[in-house]
Amino acid sequence: MASKLRIDSFHEIxxxxxxxxxxxxxxxxxxxxxxxxxxxxxxxxIYVGALAREGVEKAVVESVADETTINLTEALKLPHARYDAVTAVLGDQIHVYRAVNVQDAVPDDGSFSVLATRAIDPDQQSTYFADSAGSSGYWYRFTYFDPTTMAETPLTALDAVRGQDFPHYASLGDIRQAAGLQNAFNLADRTVELWRGIAETEINSALAGAYTVPFNPAPAIVKSLTLELAAALLLVDAYGNGAYGARLKDARAKVTAYGDKTAVVTDENGQSLSTSNSVTGYPDANAPRSFYIGQRF
Known part of the structure; x- marks a missing residue:
């Protein structure tokens, strides 16, 4: 089971x-x-151009000629307009550290060792790395690294993350699109990821009484629920409950319906995936009742 790890391409640190x-x-x-x-x-x-956008280019400063001029070790390949951003970073690579999970808590710093080195994807908000042997049995940390100077950000500057034993129910890109925020370039992937995780947790909690969770693979309806709920959470976080509260309420109502089996999660063949045979609702309000409130036996 592989764990796909997401690291901010340009974190402030x-x-x-x-x-x-x-x-x-x-x-x-x-x-x-x-x-x-x-x-x-x-x-x-340095990176010349808008970070995490098409057209940004990486370069190395050869010398600072004066108060306004920088000489580059190699010329850039693309033209750039006046006022384009120029950003200097500590390192253009990312060290991926891994440690074995022992007590379901973040391991000591000394337990982490470098698993891999990954070059930053400058035209993407996030740089991804897949650990082919990853699972919840491991924790990961990330640092930014300069292979020339050996400079590196502190190991504990970014939060440790635990590997996953199941794939996510929806991609970050699909959630952005569902929320109409696909062109919100200032919206960090880590924010979208946060609300995706919250949506998945809500869905798993609501459906745990009737289904085996987490779903792996996730059926189409679970993917749809995740997109609707995560997008609504993201919009409420960005713009407030007043503008998008109704959308969030509707998304949660749909999740509840599948949790209490008013609606049923099925596989691609239309077969119910429920693991519960419990009665969750009275099917016919007009049928004779077997029991009444207040009866004792």
Whole structure:
């Protein structure tokens, strides 16, 4: 069972300096002009362009020529417009650390060892890594790393995450689309991931009495419930209960309906996946009653 790990491509702990171009950059030039070069130094890795967007390029500072000019070790391949962002980072790679789970708690720092090194995906909000042997039997930590200077962010700067024994019910991209936020580039994947986890937990809790949870694989209706609930939670978090409270209430009502078996979760062949034979509702309000409130036996 593999665990797919998501790491922010540009977390604040890895950002060293921010600037912007003071004039248009012509491709193949080896110098860029900034409004100010303060905070930039030789040897730094920089990204020119909007982070996590198409067209951003990585470069290395060869020298800081003056208060507004930076020389690059290699020219950029694409043109860039005036006011484009220029961002210096501590490292352009990510170290993935892993430790064995012992007591269902985050292991001591000394228990973690480097599992893999992954280059940052600069045009994506998140950089992904799949541990082919991953499961809930492991915990993971991530650091940002510069292989040239060996500089590295602290091991404990980011929260440890535990591996998963089941795939998520919906992708982050699908949740963004369901919420109409696919172009919200300032919305971090970690925020979407947070509400996805909360939605999955709510769904598992509501359906646990009638089904084996977590679902693996998740049937289509569970994926749909996750998209609706996670999107509603995300929108309420971003814009308030007043604007999207009704949507959240509706999503939770649908989850409740499947939890009390008013509606039934089925597989791709239409077969019920319920593991419970309990009666959850009275089927016919007009039929003769076998028992009445207040009767004693």
């Amino acid at each position: 890895n950002i060293v300096e921010r600037g912007e171009l003071s004039s248009d950059y012509v491709a193949e030039a080896t110098a860029i002009l900034l409004r100010s070069t303060q905070g930039f130094v030789a040897g730094q890795t």
